[in-house]
Amino acid sequence: MKRNVAIIGCGQTKHSSRRRDVNVAELVSEAVFNALEDAKVSLREVDAFVVGNMPGFGGIAQPEQWLGDSIGAAGKPVLRIATGGTTGGSVGQGGYYTVASGLHDVVVAVAWEKHSDSKEAGATTGLLHVGLANFFHASAYGLSLKNLVATSVVGAAAGVAVYQATFYMYRSGCSIKHFDMVAAKARRNAAKNKYAHLQWPGCTPEDIAKTEIITYPFRYGHVCPASDGASAIVVAEETVAKKKARQPAWFKGLASYSDEENQLQSENMGGVGVTDPSEQRGAWLSAMKAYRMAGIRDPQKEIDMAEIYQPFPSQELIFSERLGLFDEGTAWKALERGETDINGRMPLDPSGGVNATNAIGSSAMQRILECALQIMGKAEEHQVPKKVHNAVAHGWGGVTNYTTVTVLGDSPGR
Amino acid sequence: MAYIKDERPQTIGVEGTWILSAYHYKGSRLMEEYVKGLKKKKFIGSFCPGCAKVIVPPRNLCGRCHRIMDGRKTVSDKGTITCFVVSPPIFKGKLKVIGMDPVETGLIKDGEVVIPVFVKFDGSDSNTDTILLNADPKAVHIGMRVKAVWAKKPQGALSDFEGVEPL
Amino acid sequence: MRRRVAIVGYAQSHHQHNMQKTREDMVFEVCKEALHNAGILREDLDTVVTASSDFLDGRTISSVFLSMAVGAFMKDESKVEEDGTFALYYALMRILAGSHDVALVEAHTQGSTLNPHQVTCFTLDPLFDRQIGVLNDIAAAALQARMYMNRHSVSEKHLAMVAVKNITNAAKNPYAHRKMPDLSVKEVMSSKVFYDPIRELTMSPISDGACAVILASEEKAKKFTDKPVWIEGVGTCQDSYLRDRNIENLDSLQTAARTAYKMAGIKNPLAELDVAEVSEKFAHEELMIYEALGLCKKGQGKNLIEKGTTRRDGSMPVNPSGGALGADPVCATGLIRVIEAAKQIKGEAGRYQVPGVRRALAHGQFGICAQKNTVYILGGN
Numbered sequence: 001m002k003r004n005v006a007i008i009g010c011g012q013t014k015h016s017s018r019r020r021d022v023n024v025a026e027l028v029s030e031a032v033f034n035a036l037e038d039a040k041v042s043l044r045e046v047d048a049f050v051v052g053n054m055p056g057f058g059g060i061a062q063p064e065q066w067l068g069d070s071i072g073a074a075g076k077p078v079l080r081i082a083t084g085g086t087t088g089g090s091v092g093q094g095g096y097y098t099v100a101s102g103l104h105d106v107v108v109a110v111a112w113e114k115h116s117d118s119k120e121a122g123a124t125t126g127l128l129h130v131g132l133a134n135f136f137h138a139s140a141y142g143l144s145l146k147n148l149v150a151t152s153v154v155g156a157a158a159g160v161a162v163y164q165a166t167f168y169m170y171r172s173g174c175s176i177k178h179f180d181m182v183a184a185k186a187r188r189n190a191a192k193n194k195y196a197h198l199q200w201p202g203c204t205p206e207d208i209a210k211t212e213i214i215t216y217p218f219r220y221g222h223v224c225p226a227s228d229g230a231s232a233i234v235v236a237e238e239t240v241a242k243k244k245a246r247q248p249a250w251f252k253g254l255a256s257y258s259d260e261e262n263q264l265q266s267e268n269m270g271g272v273g274v275t276d277p278s279e280q281r282g283a284w285l286s287a288m289k290a291y292r293m294a295g296i297r298d299p300q301k302e303i304d305m306a307e308i309y310q311p312f313p314s315q316e317l318i319f320s321e322r323l324g325l326f327d328e329g330t331a332w333k334a335l336e337r338g339e340t341d342i343n344g345r346m347p348l349d350p351s352g353g354v355n356a357t358n359a360i361g362s363s364a365m366q367r368i369l370e371c372a373l374q375i376m377g378k379a380e381e382h383q384v385p386k387k388v389h390n391a392v393a394h395g396w397g398g399v400t401n402y403t404t405v406t407v408l409g410d411s412p413g414r
Numbered sequence: 415m416a417y418i419k420d421e422r423p424q425t426i427g428v429e430g431t432w433i434l435s436a437y438h439y440k441g442s443r444l445m446e447e448y449v450k451g452l453k454k455k456k457f458i459g460s461f462c463p464g465c466a467k468v469i470v471p472p473r474n475l476c477g478r479c480h481r482i483m484d485g486r487k488t489v490s491d492k493g494t495i496t497c498f499v500v501s502p503p504i505f506k507g508k509l510k511v512i513g514m515d516p517v518e519t520g521l522i523k524d525g526e527v528v529i530p531v532f533v534k535f536d537g538s539d540s541n542t543d544t545i546l547l548n549a550d551p552k553a554v555h556i557g558m559r560v561k562a563v564w565a566k567k568p569q570g571a572l573s574d575f576e577g578v579e580p581l
Numbered sequence: 582m583r584r585r586v587a588i589v590g591y592a593q594s595h596h597q598h599n600m601q602k603t604r605e606d607m608v609f610e611v612c613k614e615a616l617h618n619a620g621i622l623r624e625d626l627d628t629v630v631t632a633s634s635d636f637l638d639g640r641t642i643s644s645v646f647l648s649m650a651v652g653a654f655m656k657d658e659s660k661v662e663e664d665g666t667f668a669l670y671y672a673l674m675r676i677l678a679g680s681h682d683v684a685l686v687e688a689h690t691q692g693s694t695l696n697p698h699q700v701t702c703f704t705l706d707p708l709f710d711r712q713i714g715v716l717n718d719i720a721a722a723a724l725q726a727r728m729y730m731n732r733h734s735v736s737e738k739h740l741a742m743v744a745v746k747n748i749t750n751a752a753k754n755p756y757a758h759r760k761m762p763d764l765s766v767k768e769v770m771s772s773k774v775f776y777d778p779i780r781e782l783t784m785s786p787i788s789d790g791a792c793a794v795i796l797a798s799e800e801k802a803k804k805f806t807d808k809p810v811w812i813e814g815v816g817t818c819q820d821s822y823l824r825d826r827n828i829e830n831l832d833s834l835q836t837a838a839r840t841a842y843k844m845a846g847i848k849n850p851l852a853e854l855d856v857a858e859v860s861e862k863f864a865h866e867e868l869m870i871y872e873a874l875g876l877c878k879k880g881q882g883k884n885l886i887e888k889g890t891t892r893r894d895g896s897m898p899v900n901p902s903g904g905a906l907g908a909d910p911v912c913a914t915g916l917i918r919v920i921e922a923a924k925q926i927k928g929e930a931g932r933y934q935v936p937g938v939r940r941a942l943a944h945g946q947f948g949i950c951a952q953k954n955t956v957y958i959l960g961g962n
Contacts, residue, residue, distance in 0.1 A: 002679045003583075020424050023708065055662070056641035059432050061634065061703035062663070065948045066822050074821040075836065078953060079671060082635065082662040084642035090659050094671065100678035102583040103815075137441035141449050142571025149509070149516045150530040150545045163497045163532060170556045216500050258629075258648045258658040260477060269445065270473025271459070271540035275496050275532070285655060293680065398645045402658075428712055432703070437639035437695045440603045475609055477649025480623045482609075 004412035005099045006241040006248035007233045007372040009039020015197040015229035015357045018116040024058055025067035028112050031230035031362075032071045035108065038378075039234035040244050046234075047104035048077040051111070052091040053361030054084060058117045071110065085309070085397020086256065087111055088231065088365025089404030092393075095235040096251045096406075105237050112230030113361035134269045160400050163277040165217050165314035171278065172329035174317065176217045180205035181335055182313035183222045183355060189342055190352025192382040197227040197357040217314070222355075224311040229359035231366045238412065249372035252390070253294030253407040255286040259400060277400065283322040286405040287392075291324070294407040296390065299324040303407075304388045305347040305374060307367035309396040311354045316340075319394055320348055323405065347384045350374070364395030364404060371408045444472045451488070453570040457562070459538050461485030469540040491562035492581060493535035493542075500551050501528045527551050533560060533578055547577040582844070586676050587802040587809030588959070589795050590619020591920040596758040596790035596908035599693040604638065607791045608689050609650040615685065615793035616652070619805055627681035629653040631660045632668035632688035632912045636700045651687050664688070664860075665792065665916025666945025666955040670817055672796055682798045689791030690911040697787060697911050701949060706822065716823075718862075718949045719784065723776035725828040725950050726865040730778070732829055733880035735868065737778050741769035742886045743864040744783045744906060750893055751903025753932040756917075758788040758908035783864035783906075790910030792917050810923040813940070814847070814958035816840025823949050831866075834873040834944070834954040841942075842875075845958035850875050850942070854958075856925050856935045857899045857942040858918035862909060866951060867899065870944065874956075893933060901925070901933045915945015919957055926961040 011034025013019070013027055022030065028051075036043065049071065051064045060066065064073065064080055079098065083090045088111040095109030135143070169175065187203040190196035200207070211221035241248040259282030260274045274281075287299075296302045306325055310316035317331040325346055326334050334340055340348040349355070351370040354363045371391035373379040388410065395404035444460070448471050451458035460472035464479030468487050476483045503525045506517040517524050529551060532541035546554060547563055560578035568574040592614035594600070594607055602610075616623060631651055633643045640646075644660045651658075661668040665688025672684040690697070701718035705711045729735060745764050752762035764782070772782040802809040816837035820826045838850075847853045857874065861867035868882030876897060877885055885891050891899035900906075902921040905914050922941035924930045943957045 023425050052662075054641060055635050056432070059703070060707050061636035061700060062948065065704055065819070065952055066706045068819055069821050069825055073819060074825075075818065075833070077817040078819040079667060079817075080662045081659060081671075082642075083660050084645060094659070097671070097674045097678050100680075101674035102677055103674060136439055137445065138572060140441070141445045142569065142573045144573035144576065145516075146521055146576070147545060147572075149504075149521055150528050162499045166499060167497050167556070213502055215502065255657055256659060257655055258653040260649070260654065269471060271469040271471050271538070271542060273467050273469055273476075273478070273540050275534055275539070275541050277497060277532075277541075282655065286657075289657070398642055398648075401645050401648060428708055432636070438693060439639060440691065440694070442603045442606070474603075475605060475649050477652075477654035480609075480613065480649075480652045480654075 003100045003102060004238040004250060005096055005235060006250040006412070008236050008241050008245040008248050009035050009041065009234040010369045010372055011035030011038055012195045012231045012366070012369065013229050014195055015227040015359055017197065017225060017227060019114070019228035020116065024063065024112070024114045024117065025070040027114060027228065028067055028110060028230045029070040031112065031232040032108060032110050035232035035234050041106060041234055043072040045106050046072065046076065046108050048098055048107045049073045050079045050081060050091050050094040050098055050107060050109040052081040052087045053112050054082060054087060057360070058114050083398060083402055085360055086364050086395040086402040086404045087361045088363055089368065089395025089406065090256060092233060092365050092368040093254050093256060093404060093406060095233060096254060099235050099237050106240055107235045108232060109235060110230060110232035111362040111365040113359035114228045115226040115359065116228050138269045160277055161312045161315065162215055162218060164318060165312065167276060167278045168314055168318050169217065172332060174332035177205060178317065178332040178335055179217060179222055179313040180208040182316050183208045185341065186349060186352050186355035189350050189382055190356035193351045196352045197225050218312065222313050224355050224358040227357050227359040229357065229362055231362045231369050233369055233372065245376065247376045247410060249375040249408045250410070250412040251406065252409040253290035253292065254405065255289035256402065256404040257282040257286040258402060278318050280318065280322055280400065280403070283319060283403040286403045287323045290405040290407045294390070294409065296407065303390050303392050304386065305350065305384055306392045306394065307349055307351065307353065307370045308394045309354050309364055309367055310349065311358055313355060315396065316348055316353070319396065323392055323394060342382065343385050350379070350382045350384050364397065367393040367395060368406050375408055375410050442474055444474060448472055449570050449572060452572070452574040453568045455491065455564050455568065457489045457491060457535055459487050459489050461487045467539045468537060470535060470538040470542050487537065489535045489537035491535065493533045493560060495531050495554070495556060495558045495560060496534050496541055497532040497556065498546065498554050499530050500554065503527055529554060531578065544575070545577040546579070548579040583677050585799040585811060586673055586796055587799070587811045588923050589797045589802050589805045589809055590615050591792070591794045591923060592618050593756050593792035593917055593920055594790050595756055596788040596910055598758065598788065600691065600789035604689060604691055605647060605650040608647055608687060611791040611793045612650065612652050612685065612687055615795055619795040621795070621805055623652045625683055626652065626656055626685050627683050628657040628672065628675050629685045630668045630672040632663060632665045633660070633690065634662055634912055636703055637690050637694065637697055637911060639694055652685065657681065663912065664945045664947040665913050666919065666957070667817070669794060669916060669919060670815060670955055673812060673815065676796060676798050682801045684796045685793060686796065686916065687791065687793040688913040688916045690913060691789040692787035692910060693789050704949060719779055720776045721823060721949045722863045723779045726778050726863065728829045729865055729869060733883065735883045737770060738766060739868065739883045739886055740778065740783050740864040741766040743867045744769045746892055747900050747904045747906040748782065750901050750933055751907030754902045754907060756908070757903045759786045759906070779863060785862045785905040785909035788908045788910045790908060790913050792913045792920055794916060794919060808927050810926050811960050812957060813960045814841040814845030815956065817955040819953040823952070828950045831869050831873040831951055831954070834870065834951065837954045837956045838874050841956040841958050847958065851897055853940060854897070854942050855938040855940050856901065856922065857897070858902060858904070858922045859899060859944040860905045860914050860918055860946045861900070862905050864906065874942065893935060898935045901930065901935055915955065918945060919943040922959050926959060
């Protein structure tokens with residue numbers, strides 16, 4: 001008999017490009033205490049913590065050992081999970097397993113990132129170091145500098161996303177104007193989300209199309225920002241959840257399948273066996289497992305909304321198909337029909353998504369958090385108009401290697 | 415929330431560093447075999463005896479079979495473009511690569527367009543990451559046939575394989 | 582616990598100073614061997630949890646190139662960024678939750694990539710301690726040693742006795758790094774001083790190593806092997822930061838041990854445990870660990886080492902494999918202790934086997950001055 005586990009409270013900080021009013025410990029405690037307040041849980045009732053971020057950005061190794069005291073973790077079990085871009089999703093899933101195991105009853109899961117602590121602007125510092133070791137290795141064998149220019153043009157994490165987008169356009173027939181539409185929708189939705197970073201009320205695809213092209217098919221207007229922020233959820237088992245929350249957001253299914261590596265290169269600059277960068281079979285398998293656990297047979301009918309991890313607009317279309325929300329190659333048609341708008345049939349990223357707010361460590365956690373807010377009815381201005389029974393939250397990272405899929409619902413069990 | 419400290423508009427900055435060049439990474443010896451092949455204008459890939467996949471440049475492990483890819487296969491130097499990206503024209507002062515401006519150092523011409531591509535060489539099952547040379551950016555398409563461009567004086571280094579050009 | 586979970590297979594590398602293998606190859610070999618040891622195939626795995634550290638490996642997302650090597654292709658995988666005992670804890674929770682039955686846990690560090698002691702500077706409070714630039718994990722441990730020794734009249738000779746016990750034990754362990762079968766107290770006390778009273782031979786060596794453990798739920802475990810090693814109790818805890826805690830005690834270890842004992846139904850650890858494998862990165866830590874585990878009263882750790890109680894032929898052997906003083910591949914150390922404890926229960930410990938082991942304790946730590954600890958109680962059939 002599986003234990004029923006739910007999210008009973010959520011807390012976020014305001015995300016902006018430079019939160020210079022707080023240091024990282026204060027940033028994280030802001031999120032944790034907002035979550036505890038929302039859940040009506042005191043620190044004494046918390047049994048354990050699950051934390052995570054990407055250490056390469058802030059330059060602190062094992063930060064929870066220092067900032068654990070600011071979040072009340074001293075004297076309690078603390079688990080640190082770090083999986084690149086999916087960190088937040090993995091931390092959220094870690095929170096589920098910690099309670100579902102029966103060893104703990106109330107757990108706080110918090111994920112964060114403070115990009116403004118890095119010297120280089122945006123997300124360059126940490127991301128560069130993913131493959132830097134391989135570059136040192138290759139330069140010992142006479143890597144040509146012209147190839148290095150090509151790589152710089154394409155960029156580290158943006159790199160594989162550009163290839164993905166090109167391939168998706170080829171596979172499905174969509175065009176750059178669909179990416180403009182997704183980016184505009186994200187910024188419009190973010191304007192209704194008081195914690196989001198890039199807020200642009202009334203943004204239109206034409207506004208986005210005016211921005212310069214970085215590398216076809218991405219414009220400056222498409223790219224996600226690098227934000228400072230933290231997000232936290234309080235996870236509890238059934239009896240506590242029913243007592244504390246009027247409408248808890250129940251964990252119904254989850255999975256995080258690992259794909260073939262980083263689709264630009266494998267270890268020691270070897271090749272990779274996947275020739276279609278937009279295939280992402282790990283995402284599809286994770287979704288299948290999560291839906292099976294949740295008892296969902298037809299996601300197109302049974303899922304009410306989704307929060308997709310889309311730092312680039314092409315990924316909203318690609319992953320919504322991988323998660324089974326649209327048939328292969330048709331997501332852009334649904335976008336044209338307005339189905340993915342906040343008041344549409346299948347709202348995607350009503351919070352603005354990662355395209356509008358990207359504190360890398362925390363953004364996958366925010367997807368789980370936003371789905372929970374929608375189920376609990378607490379999303380305020382960006383609450384979708386229809387009743388949300390089942391929602392799916394997605395995370396992507398490890399440069400195409402990792403995916404996390406979490407299905408939340410308004411009632412436990414099938 | 416009462417736990418947040420009293421207002422102070424700005425934090426003070428303190429510095430720290432993470433010097434990656436101080437690390438002693440370990441690389442495999444596969445690259446040596448590969449560059450020896452490049453000197454002879456051949457692409458050597460690793461072959462998995464379990465699933466028969468061929469990966470170029472060679473890698474040691476097949477994740478699907480969870481075994482060492484100890485076979486070797488030479489693949490053709492002709493192939494198909496599986497994916498491509500077209501950069502905007504790169505002007506002087508626009509881009510910095512490891513601290514240098516590539517136009518100033520003469521790596522590329524002012525206003526030149528760089529086209530990074532994924533190529534699947536005939537006989538290989540993997541994408542090889544390289545650049546497309548001597549081509550009209552408007553003519554590039556997925557499925558385009560290309561062949562390798564070799565350096566005039568091969569030295570047994572990765573730079574012997576300069577890129578691909580349309581067949 | 583909601584389900585019974587057992588260790589059904591394990592493997593470790595030959596830990597050494599500068600392994601001539603890439604980390605991917607090292608990890609691959611260890612995982613392949615663990616699967617072979619358990620007699621199962623990669624297809625039988627449900628989930629994989631790895632432990633490694635970005636700062637120690639020198640790459641962001643240090644596990645991104647390892648998922649193939651570990652055997653996690655198309656498997657539900659996650660990564661913990663601390664000692665292997667925490668990865669084991671997460672894998673255990675995944676099985677207890679009911680959605681997985683078989684898990685592979687892997688941990689590794691190649692200390693030769695960058696001196697792990699230098700990396701500990703990055704774990705310090707970045708605003709003050711790191712800027713002053715005086716502290717690192719050895720300096721902090723030296724402060725802890727001095728405070729403990731002054732409080733309980735422990736002499737340097739006691740520390741040397743711990744070192745001699747463990748390093749001579751390691752000489753019989755084919756996987757250990759530092760083997761000195763004829764080591765004497767005199768030799769330890771004349772080895773190079775790092776930060777007084779910590780000497781080269783009273784602190785762990787910098788090793789390259791990896792290890793892997795396979796866990797299975799009860800039904801599967803009984804199918805795979807007739808000698809499963811059951812996890813009877815577990816506890817974990819994290820202390821306050823270095824400057825905010827009393828480093829004379831290992832409080833988080835005490836809390837973790839109490840939780841584990843309660844779960845396993847142990848009231849008198851000294852009598853009910855047959856062997857203990859602990860992670861002692863410094864010799865004085867082992868004496869403090871005896872006290873925190875409740876094997877003796879506060880301050881009496883020195884008595885246990887004087888009387889020889891914790892020698893391999895004593896009544897409460899501690900670290901017959903040599904402990905961390907024998908080999909310390911940072912993130913793998915704790916998980917290796919779990920493997921060594923399981924080996925003792927299965928009777929596979931060869932020349933350092935303790936006779937008649939039915940129940941064992943394994944301990945892993947992470948952080949400066951053992952800031953966080955995990956304790957496992959393992960038992961045979």
